[in-house]
Amino acid sequence: MNKSEIGLNAGKVWQLLSDYAKWSYGALKRKSGLKDKELGAAIGWLAREDKIVLSQEEDELYISLGVNVYIG
Template sequence: MLKEKAGVLAGQIWEVLNGNEGKTQKEIKKAAKIKADKDLFLGLGWLLREDKIEASEKNGELFFVLK
């Protein structure tokens, strides 16, 4: 069940990041309408593990972009 949820969340995050130059974790959370930080990081972790996104730090915030 949790694995399926991670995949769904990853899809939502991918849709938010698709077609732009990246977003901060706060921007992704808001745009994807994800309520809990744990859900956000579950989806981000999936995408990182699948090597679909790159993570960096900008102005003290986590920043993500599609590869």
């Protein structure tokens, strides 16, 4: 796995999250077809860019798009 692949996988995850719903890690994994390592790297990429919100509810991790509003 290299940066290019991680970026492409982040794009797949971004597309799935574009419905603005809160997705469980398991649902994202099933729908994206990515392996744990690939999905984890993609989520990390999006988190580092401050594009997503992560929340833990009981034993499940949920991911959704973050809303960034910049007033310049």
